[in-house]
Structures are given as structure tokens and as C-alpha cells.
Amino acid sequence: MRVAIAGAGAVGRSVATELIENGHHVLLIDKSPGSIRSDAVPGAQWLLADACEMSSLEEARLDTCDVMISATGDDKANLVISLLAKTEFAVPRTVGRVNHPSNEWLFGESWGVDVAVSTPRLMAALVEEAVAVGDLVRLFTFRQSDTNLVELTMPDHSPLVGTRIADVPWPPDALLVAILRDTSILTPDRDRALESGDELLFVTASDAEAALASLLAPKG
Known part of the structure; x- marks a missing residue:
């Protein structure tokens, strides 16, 4: 997979390093000469250019990329880059970094962003996930499909403790994808029983979240 990353700062370089280690081809683009540090990510291609300019993206051969990451x-730059990548170069997947939470609402389909990554929101979600038992915590939003990755830790009082997964009347738009139990990641096999303290991960529609929370950890 060929991935272009606009922004060769600490975030861009870290993402590039991970992708290269996973066998992908990465191009880092930055308009600041001081950010062009080929020794920092030796396996990447580098381009000194302004990724907000059409000519720069043409030079980067963005039309041959599978993913554009605006980091x-x-x-404002991340939005412009995502929009150009999607509308002018038909890049299949765009990922936009959200620096300021107040701008998160802009990072959607209208600006060509397939996946918005908000570090403040993600950190807050991880804090909630670490301390909340019996509360549904939204970890990530898939904007194109209006679905979310959510987590709920089974409380002791849940009526479904000891119930086989196949026997649970799950909401139709909620899919259990994994169970975290102690130090293990378990598949949601039909005959596996739910236990107190299980961390359940779901992909679910937004309007199914309340029913899911009520089913697994009813209040009162």
C-alpha cells in the first residue's frame, strides 16, 4: 500500500515509521526545510513541498496513493489537503488529524475526510474506558457509515453475567467484535458466556447505543 503523509513533524514521522515497519510504502511531504529529516525515517520517500498546492500533490503522484494522511x-491545511486528495486525485482513503476539538465537526465527508483522528477526544475516551464500569464509552467514530466503536465493562449486577452470547437479544445494529478478559482477547463465540469484568467491544449504530447500554448494564 502506498501512503502519503502531509506533515513531517513528530506525529507524521511516528506514523510513517509504523507503516514502514508493517511493509507499506510511505511518502512524507512537508513545506518546511527543517522538517525534511530523511535520517529520522530512512525507509520513507521525502518531498519538500506545500501539500495544499495542486502542483505539489501532482509531483507527489497522489493519484497512485491508497491513503492520504493529513497530519x-x-x-485548515489538513482539511484542504483531504479535500484535494479526495476530489482531485480520487484517493480511496483519507485520514485527517484534528488539532483543536472545536473544529472536529468540520472533519467529515463534505471536506473529503473519511476518518478524523482527534487526539484530545481519544485521550478522554481512553481515560473513561479505564475507570468506567457499566457505562458505554465511545472510542471511535466511523463517519462514512455513521457507526461507532464503543466499549462497556460488564458490572457485577448485569443480568447477562453467565449468559451465552448466542442467547443475548442483541440490538440489530450492534455487533460484538471482541471480549477483553484479564490479559486475553477473546472472540465472541456463540457458546462463550459473559463474565463480570469483561470489556466488550462493539461496532454499533449511534441510535442503538442506548438500547445496548440498557441491555448490558440497566440502571436502577
């Missing part, structure tokens, strides 16, 4: 520290 600059400027939300």
Missing part, C-alpha cells in the same frame, strides 16, 4: 498542526 500537520494546522486544521
Whole structure:
């Protein structure tokens, strides 16, 4: 897979390193000469250019990329880059970094963003996930499909403790994808029984979240 990353700061370089280690081809683009540090990510291609300019993206051969990641520290730039990548170069997947939470609502289909990554929101979700038992915590939003990755830790009082997964009347738009139990990641096999303290991961529609929370951890 060929991936272009706009923004060769600490975030862009870290993402590039991970992708290269996983066998992908990465191009880092930055308009600041001081950010072009080929020794920092030796396996990447580098381009000194402004990724907000059409000519720069043409030079980067963006039309041959599978993914465009906008990882600059400027939300306006990340939106412009995502929009150009999607509308002018038909890049199949765009990922936009959200620097300021107040701008998160902009990072959607209208600006060509397939996946928005908001570090403040993600950190807050991880804090909630670590301390909340019996509360549904939204970890990630898939904007194109209006679905979310959510987590709920089974409380002791849940009526479904000891119930086989196949016997649970799950909401139709909620899919159990994994169970975290102690230090293990378990598949949601039909005959597996739910236990107190299980961390359940779901992909679910937004309007099914309340029914899911009520089913697994009813209040009162």
C-alpha cells in the first residue's frame, strides 16, 4: 500500500515509521526545510513541498496513493489537503488529524475526510474506558457509515453475567467484535458466556447505543 503523509513533524514521522515497519510504502511531504529529516525515517520517500498546492500533490503522484494522511498542526491545511486528495486525485482513503476539538465537526465527508483522528477526544475516551464500569464509552467514530466503536465493562449486577452470547437479544445494529478478559482477547463465540469484568467491544449504530447500554448494564 502506498501512503502519503502531509506533515513531517513528530506525529507524521511516528506514523510513517509504523507503516514502514508493517511493509507499506510511505511518502512524507512537508513545506518546511527543517522538517525534511530523511535520517529520522530512512525507509520513507521525502518531498519538500506545500501539500495544499495542486502542483505539489501532482509531483507527489497522489493519484497512485491508497491513503492520504493529513497530519500537520494546522486544521485548515489538513482539511484542504483531504479535500484535494479526495476530489482531485480520487484517493480511496483519507485520514485527517484534528488539532483543536472545536473544529472536529468540520472533519467529515463534505471536506473529503473519511476518518478524523482527534487526539484530545481519544485521550478522554481512553481515560473513561479505564475507570468506567457499566457505562458505554465511545472510542471511535466511523463517519462514512455513521457507526461507532464503543466499549462497556460488564458490572457485577448485569443480568447477562453467565449468559451465552448466542442467547443475548442483541440490538440489530450492534455487533460484538471482541471480549477483553484479564490479559486475553477473546472472540465472541456463540457458546462463550459473559463474565463480570469483561470489556466488550462493539461496532454499533449511534441510535442503538442506548438500547445496548440498557441491555448490558440497566440502571436502577
